[in-house]
Amino acid sequence: MKMKFFRMCSTALVLLLGAVIAHAQGFQNESFAPGAGKPELQYHMLVPEGVTITNKKGEVFKAGQIVMVPGSNVTILESAYVKEHMKDPEFQSSFMNEKQYVGIPEERMRDYAIVSVKVPEGVTVEGFGKTIKGPSSVKLIAKKAEMEAMPDDTPAESWSAMGGWGGWNK
Structure with a gap:
């Protein structure tokens, strides 16, 4: 029994x-569905290979480190939208790791997210011969398995001090 x-x-x-x-x-x-990020969440993602991010506080995040950004600064782009705009030089100039995107087979694209993130004043994103300074936005391709979304409990003044980009476990 x-x-x-x-x-x-x-x-x-x-x-x-x-x-x-x-x-x-x-x-x-x-x-990670296409569209605007959820304001109540913060998104964590690995800094892609070859990319360096410097936030407003002067903290530097290099490839392989985790950065977090508020959901209100994130937009997940549709794969079809990206494909359509890849010929636009302005679009390409803000797509940091576009070469990685071009090399991914179509059937594997569902494993990736193309993320557009606002780059506020005081923040710099560099890599692959490109430098993007805020106010602007940057596009990155990242593996969904290496991204995480969680409730955003970071105070607004902290996001402001970091320029909307912070380190995870710094």
């Missing part, structure tokens, strides 16, 4: 864990 009860409890636990994981995955996928 005890064994039967133990099996039922372990089965229930496995089902509960599966539901929690599936729900969290759905939240993440929903967070």
Whole structure:
């Protein structure tokens, strides 16, 4: 009898864990759907290879480090929109790692997000022979698996002091 009860409890636990994981995955996928970022979230992403970001406080973030930006500064771009605008020199000039985008096979694009992020005054994004200083915006391609969205509990004055770009675990 005890064994039967133990099996039922372990089965229930496995089902509960599966539901929690599936729900969290759905939240993440929903967070990276094309369109404006969700203002109630902050987005964490790896700085792409070859890119350096300097925020308003002078903190420097290099490739492989995690940066966070408020959802109100983020727009996830549609792949079709990006493809259509890739011939526009102005669009290309703000797309930091465009060469990486061009090299990704179409069937793998669902694993990536093309993110446009506002670059406020005092922030600089550099890489691949390009320098973007705020006020402006920058486009980056990032693997969705290396991005995270979570509730934004950072005070507005902190975002302002950092220029909308902060470090994770700095």
